[in-house]
Amino acid sequence: MEIMEEKIFKKKYSLFENLRYLMKNMWNWDKGLFGFFIIQIPLLVLGPLLSIYLPKVLIDSIVENVGITKLLINIGIPIIGIIIVETMLKGSYFKTLFGGVIYRFRYIQILIHKANDTDFENIDGSQGQNKFMKAFMATENNGSATEAIIKVSVELISNIVGLVLYGSIIFTIHPLFALFIVISSLTNYFMGDYANKFEYKNKSNLAPIEKKLRYIREKSGDFKAAKDLRLYNMSLWFKEMYNIFLYKRIKLQKQNISRKYLANIIDGLLGFLRDGIAYGILIYSVLYKNMSIGNFVLYFGATAGFSTWLSAIVKSINELNRVHLETMDLREFLEMEDKMNRGTGVELPKEYELPCDIELRNVFYKYPEAEDYTIKNINLHIRKGEKLALVGINGAGKTTLVKLLCGLYAPTKGEIYINDKKSTLYNRDEYYKLFSVVFQDIYLLPMSIEENIASQLEEDIDEEMMDKVLNMSGLMEKVKSLEKGKKTLMLKSVYDDAIDLSGGEKQKLALAAALYKDGPIIILDEPTAALDPIAENEIYQKYNELTKEKTSIFISHRLSSTRFCDRIVFLKDGEIVEEGDHNSLMNKGGIYKEMYDMQAHYYKDNIGGAENEKRYTDS
Numbered sequence: 001m002e003i004m005e006e007k008i009f010k011k012k013y014s015l016f017e018n019l020r021y022l023m024k025n026m027w028n029w030d031k032g033l034f035g036f037f038i039i040q041i042p043l044l045v046l047g048p049l050l051s052i053y054l055p056k057v058l059i060d061s062i063v064e065n066v067g068i069t070k071l072l073i074n075i076g077i078p079i080i081g082i083i084i085v086e087t088m089l090k091g092s093y094f095k096t097l098f099g100g101v102i103y104r105f106r107y108i109q110i111l112i113h114k115a116n117d118t119d120f121e122n123i124d125g126s127q128g129q130n131k132f133m134k135a136f137m138a139t140e141n142n143g144s145a146t147e148a149i150i151k152v153s154v155e156l157i158s159n160i161v162g163l164v165l166y167g168s169i170i171f172t173i174h175p176l177f178a179l180f181i182v183i184s185s186l187t188n189y190f191m192g193d194y195a196n197k198f199e200y201k202n203k204s205n206l207a208p209i210e211k212k213l214r215y216i217r218e219k220s221g222d223f224k225a226a227k228d229l230r231l232y233n234m235s236l237w238f239k240e241m242y243n244i245f246l247y248k249r250i251k252l253q254k255q256n257i258s259r260k261y262l263a264n265i266i267d268g269l270l271g272f273l274r275d276g277i278a279y280g281i282l283i284y285s286v287l288y289k290n291m292s293i294g295n296f297v298l299y300f301g302a303t304a305g306f307s308t309w310l311s312a313i314v315k316s317i318n319e320l321n322r323v324h325l326e327t328m329d330l331r332e333f334l335e336m337e338d339k340m341n342r343g344t345g346v347e348l349p350k351e352y353e354l355p356c357d358i359e360l361r362n363v364f365y366k367y368p369e370a371e372d373y374t375i376k377n378i379n380l381h382i383r384k385g386e387k388l389a390l391v392g393i394n395g396a397g398k399t400t401l402v403k404l405l406c407g408l409y410a411p412t413k414g415e416i417y418i419n420d421k422k423s424t425l426y427n428r429d430e431y432y433k434l435f436s437v438v439f440q441d442i443y444l445l446p447m448s449i450e451e452n453i454a455s456q457l458e459e460d461i462d463e464e465m466m467d468k469v470l471n472m473s474g475l476m477e478k479v480k481s482l483e484k485g486k487k488t489l490m491l492k493s494v495y496d497d498a499i500d501l502s503g504g505e506k507q508k509l510a511l512a513a514a515l516y517k518d519g520p521i522i523i524l525d526e527p528t529a530a531l532d533p534i535a536e537n538e539i540y541q542k543y544n545e546l547t548k549e550k551t552s553i554f555i556s557h558r559l560s561s562t563r564f565c566d567r568i569v570f571l572k573d574g575e576i577v578e579e580g581d582h583n584s585l586m587n588k589g590g591i592y593k594e595m596y597d598m599q600a601h602y603y604k605d606n607i608g609g610a611e612n613e614k615r616y617t618d619s
């Protein structure tokens with residue numbers, strides 16, 4: 001079985017520190033919840049105490065023949081006490097139940113924000129995803145750490161108080177008996193602790209499986225995947241994969257359960273022995289030591305109660321450990337440090353300093369889980385207002401380079417300068433403002449078309465600018481054909497009256513969003529891959545206008561389309577292998593020429609292809 005290296009015993013926070021963290025948050029967020037949580041402690045002790053006291057006073061009153069009035073008073077007081085305690089307990093229980101859910105949801109809120117706000121590098125890749133998954137498990141349901149903490153700590157404290165009270169009653173039975181109790185409870189504790197730690201260690205194996213199961217579940221309900229699923233006969237594959245991962249999950253859970261089962265069996269056996277010895281001593285005391293029936297009943301109740309408190313303490317401590325370990329997962333994710341500068345940064349280039357000048361000096365990048373560098377020793381100076389084309393075969397590192405440039409990744413080695421200021425000196429979020437990027441994968445939110453473009457709520461949108469970018473991106477025609485125009489909602493999966501756009505329309509929308517953002521550096525990663533030839537031609541014709549007074553990077557596999565750029569950089573295996581303008585690269589006769597000729601040949605061999613090609617590129 002694959003067990004990932006997880007240094008769980010090298011704890012970052014102690015159990016006490018994690019408890020303080022959860023309690024402090026509870027106090028800060030909801031003092032009422034904290035109050036109800038505290039109130040439960042004496043109530044949980046008082047209730048059982050009155051319950052074992054009641055039969056004692058009843059029997060004592062009968063045996064001593066105190067008369068009906070005294071008897072009623074004697075038993076009336078504990079009965080009223082029990083009723084009050086139970087009523088208060090129920091009330092506070094519901095308050096903490098409801099408050100506990102809200103308290104847990106606060107963590108989910110923080111978790112979501114962290115996932116969306118932390119450095120991209122922290123959540124990109126499987127390590128980051130696993131960390132998120134494990135942290136999410138601490139907030140997933142009522143039994144998860146962030147909610148269970150209330151129940152567990154209330155129970156633990158009240159169990160300890162109860163144990164001390166009951167212990168002082170039954171200590172008088174026999175001191176050796178007390179020693180036996182201590183040994184048996186320690187055995188229980190260590191067994192439970194072992195089971196918990198095993199379960200925690202197993203979680204590292206469970207998280208990736210859980211991630212896959214979740215993926216299959218989500219994709220099965222995602223109607224976007226539905227057509228591929230059917231046409232490529234993938235439903236069987238989904239079913240089989242689900243079974244395989246489910247089997248793996250069950251196998252891991254069985255391992256956890258078997259350890260817990262063993263711990264429970266030992267707990268049961270020791271409890272049985274403990275009660276047996278206690279009852280033996282009590283029966284002996286009644287028979288030979290003149291113990292009163294009332295006291296026998298009290299001791300009997302105290303002994304049974306003592307075992308209950310004791311097992312509950314062991315259970316609570318083990319639960320508390322689980323809460324502690326889950327809280328560590330939560331904090332590990334929430335406290336993940338951002339490498340990028342989140343503090344005060346240098347000023348962004350002023351209007352008169354635009355367009356930006358970009359320089360990459362000896363830039364290397366290696367993905368966190370990769371063995372080799374994806375970007376190797378890139379030295380590139382992109383001058384103010386230059387139109388740079390970035391080309392290369394699939395996997396050459398073009399998108400990675402763009403992500404480095406716009407601050408999503410930090411170079412593993414080397415530096416990036418914007419207007420002669422190191423990129424790391426800018427505040428991360430300010431730095432993002434410099435870039436208007438269209439990535440290959442387009443992500444739309446369930447909002448209106450214009451809100452998706454502006455990344456703002458309707459009331460804050462600059463309508464004039466909106467119309468301008470809709471026209472420039474070529475999306476206006478589509479928008480005009482819609483009944484609600486730019487107010488039309490996106491994503492059918494969320495809204496019934498929403499629409500879904502075609503691949504090319506989405507690309508136009510992404511271009512509109514980049515133009516609306518109006519960053520001084522514009523990066524277009526394959527922006528026309530899904531466009532029809534007319535729309536593509538329009539974009540090429542407008543390229544000068546789109547990138548006016550901006551420094552731009554244009555990535556495309558269609559080499560002819562890069563001819564309108566000032567310079568072409570050819571990337572291969574993460575390195576710049578050729579650079580220059582179209583003519584110089586063609587004269588050089590290297591890899592660029594080879595690929596260009598290959599594509600041109602394809603166009604020439606297709607009727608009318610060369611004609612079209614000429615029209616796009618010459619415009």
Ligand SMILES: Nc1ncnc2c1ncn2[C@@H]1O[C@H](COP(=O)(O)OP(=O)(O)OP(=O)(O)O)[C@@H](O)[C@H]1O
Pocket residue numbers: 124125367370374392393394395396397398399400401
């Ligand atoms: N998050 C990631 N973790 C690890 N490796 C990655 C990650 N993203 C990309 N890679 C790898 O880095 C290499 C470069 O990928 P990149 O997307 O930068 O290439 P590209 O030149 O843009 O390719 P394409 O032309 O297909 O878009 C690829 O081998 C890819 O597998």
